[in-house]
Amino acid sequence: MPENHQDIARLSRRALLAGFAATPLGAGAAASQGATQGAAYRQPSSDGAAGFMAVAEDMLKKAVEEGDQPFGAVVVKDGRIVGWGPSRVVTDTDPTAHAEMIALRDAAKRLGTNSLSGCTMYSTSHPCPMCEAGAYWAGIDRFVHGRGGTDGGAPRLRRC
Numbered sequence: 597m598p599e600n601h602q603d604i605a606r607l608s609r610r611a612l613l614a615g616f617a618a619t620p621l622g623a624g625a626a627a628s629q630g631a632t633q634g635a636a637y638r639q640p641s642s643d644g645a646a647g648f649m650a651v652a653e654d655m656l657k658k659a660v661e662e663g664d665q666p667f668g669a670v671v672v673k674d675g676r677i678v679g680w681g682p683s684r685v686v687t688d689t690d691p692t693a694h695a696e697m698i699a700l701r702d703a704a705k706r707l708g709t710n711s712l713s714g715c716t717m718y719s720t721s722h723p724c725p726m727c728e729a730g731a732y733w734a735g736i737d738r739f740v741h742g743r744g745g746t747d748g749g750a751p752r753l754r755r756c
């Protein structure tokens with residue numbers, strides 16, 4: 597069984613990396629990695645919050661298809677998605693790999709910066725305290741969460 601699980605994790609990781617490599621941003625260093633765009637790692641087909649949330653839902657579906665928890669998130673800057681995050685908790689055996697954390701890391705890598713000021717996070721669920729703190733430290737401007745697109749405002753550091 598452990599071998600099976602590792603095989604599945606390896607396949608999932610390969611699929612994830614293929615998705616990353618196949619997603620051009622149109623500008624920046626990451627764009628040179630891309631050739632063809634994967635279905636899940638895409639820009640929205642409709643404008644505005646509903647379109648970004650639809651792609652976050654794609655991330656949720658991708659996570660579920662790969663045997664992970666049902667969460668997805670994207671990071672948006674200047675009207676374009678710059679970071680994609682399916683939950684990777686199970687597939688990466690990483691308790692901190694929530695969809696929002698994956699999306700933050702992806703956006704920072706693609707943009708080549710540790711500051712995501714000017715960005716908005718769209719997440720399929722209300723962020724947990726870890727993800728809200730991560731967004732705070734990244735400088736994310738706003739959180740929008742849930743199917744109804746609730747505007748959660750600026751992320752905050754919560755006192756324990």
Ligand SMILES: [Zn+2]
Pocket residue numbers: 694695696723724725726727728
């Ligand atoms: Zn979280």
